Amino acid sequence: MQRVFDVVILGGGAAGLVCAIEAKRRRHDTTVAIIEKNERVGKKLLATGNGRCNLTNMLINGNARNCYVGTFSKQAEKLLQEINADALRRYFYDLGLLTRADSEGRCYPLSNQASSVLDVLRFACERYGVEMLCGELPHSVRKNGDCFQIKTEHAEYTARKLVIACGSKAAPKLGGSAGGLDIARNFGHKIIPFSPALCPVPVKSEVLRSLKGIRAKAAVRLGEHTEAGEIQFTENALSGICVFNLSFFARPNEMIFVDLLSDFPEETVCNLIAENKKRFAALTADNLLTGFLQKRLAQAVMKQAGVSNFSVNCGALSSEQIKAIARTVKRLPFTVSNVNGFEQAQCATGGILGNEINENTMESKKVKNLYFCGEVIDICGICGGFNLHFAFASGCRVGGSI
Numbered sequence: 001m002q003r004v005f006d007v008v009i010l011g012g013g014a015a016g017l018v019c020a021i022e023a024k025r026r027r028h029d030t031t032v033a034i035i036e037k038n039e040r041v042g043k044k045l046l047a048t049g050n051g052r053c054n055l056t057n058m059l060i061n062g063n064a065r066n067c068y069v070g071t072f073s074k075q076a077e078k079l080l081q082e083i084n085a086d087a088l089r090r091y092f093y094d095l096g097l098l099t100r101a102d103s104e105g106r107c108y109p110l111s112n113q114a115s116s117v118l119d120v121l122r123f124a125c126e127r128y129g130v131e132m133l134c135g136e137l138p139h140s141v142r143k144n145g146d147c148f149q150i151k152t153e154h155a156e157y158t159a160r161k162l163v164i165a166c167g168s169k170a171a172p173k174l175g176g177s178a179g180g181l182d183i184a185r186n187f188g189h190k191i192i193p194f195s196p197a198l199c200p201v202p203v204k205s206e207v208l209r210s211l212k213g214i215r216a217k218a219a220v221r222l223g224e225h226t227e228a229g230e231i232q233f234t235e236n237a238l239s240g241i242c243v244f245n246l247s248f249f250a251r252p253n254e255m256i257f258v259d260l261l262s263d264f265p266e267e268t269v270c271n272l273i274a275e276n277k278k279r280f281a282a283l284t285a286d287n288l289l290t291g292f293l294q295k296r297l298a299q300a301v302m303k304q305a306g307v308s309n310f311s312v313n314c315g316a317l318s319s320e321q322i323k324a325i326a327r328t329v330k331r332l333p334f335t336v337s338n339v340n341g342f343e344q345a346q347c348a349t350g351g352i353l354g355n356e357i358n359e360n361t362m363e364s365k366k367v368k369n370l371y372f373c374g375e376v377i378d379i380c381g382i383c384g385g386f387n388l389h390f391a392f393a394s395g396c397r398v399g400g401s402i
Ligand SMILES: Cc1cc2nc3c(=O)[nH]c(=O)nc-3n(C[C@H](O)[C@H](O)[C@H](O)COP(=O)(O)OP(=O)(O)OC[C@H]3O[C@@H](n4cnc5c(N)ncnc54)[C@H](O)[C@@H]3O)c2cc1C
Pocket: 010, 011, 012, 013, 014, 015, 016, 035, 036, 037, 038, 041, 042, 043, 044, 045, 047, 048, 049, 050, 053, 054, 055, 056, 136, 137, 138, 165, 166, 167, 168, 170, 171, 174, 175, 176, 177, 178, 179, 180, 345, 346, 347, 373, 374, 375, 376, 384, 385, 386, 387, 388, 389, 391
């Protein structure tokens, strides 16, 4: 069966759904279909923000320049200024969704349920008459004259305009795939292969096992990049939002340093520890960092600093040992052992090369009437609502351009 649409959108995720709504909202007589390989649209959306959907971040109202990496990140600045956090929240308000921002600017639906976000998007699609073709995986997508031909196992579609909104390979169980990238490459686009991002970083260290389960406030440094927040130590990895935000840059054998007292310079830490040495002189050495760090963390620091004999008293520690302990508190070292797989990743770096996309319309510079939105493009944001924001904003821009 051959069906003809003005617009076909491949991928019914965050970007594809908004794109469809916007295309229909602007021109009611345009026929729009979403082809989604999952049985339902928006599966990944439901898993976002631990089921709460952190849909944008108020920081985008200011300058979000440092919040994204990738070849499209510079080009995206104008779009993010035009469709900023306020604009996106208004957009959702008009769809019937109330949102709230937390103290760090992260915005969630007032219901605290990602399903509310998906529901208002689905309802709008239904209201506007977007056709949802779910459970359909395109196995051939090509241009035939002025139109695009899309063949799936069940049917064949013709589209005057085609939007690739297939997302990235992150979280394959939720629909993550490289399908969109393959289609773009077949149309002559340059691509950067996807790499997992926003995920725990597997590391090696003599003391890691003893730290399993601990959460602590820290600053984490990898090369020239530093992030602060709550770090979580797992059996074989460092985790937590601050680590996720560094995961873009992690390569095997690189060093990650954790600063456990980031509010104080090393000299002050050294003086504080020297005071504890006097204060706790008659107590065993494992008490030296009492009052500064959690007990297991303190013991790991001491061991890493070469003080593993806890039967000596604090008062017996040399000034060289105090300096080594202070240095370790400020720079607890871990070696990146591996890079995590897509299963653990929330996002991916890589995608369609930015300079081959017109940032004003999101149209391909190579193929007329071919458009891109969302994570299939080479842009990736830090944690905090930046990735969904880009998916929604770019979807909205495509829908308004076609
Ligand atoms: C666990 C988890 C939590 C997250 N939490 C947040 C958060 O709180 N805030 C935030 O900003 N970001 C979060 N993200 C990232 C965010 O979900 C993505 O950046 C965003 O969904 C990207 O939108 P998209 O529409 O480009 O891709 P997707 O939402 O992945 O949608 C793409 C759709 O295309 C379909 N598809 C793929 N290939 C094909 C094909 N060949 N043909 C047809 N359909 C296809 C997929 O099944 C999918 O439904 C999270 C990600 C994960 C995995």
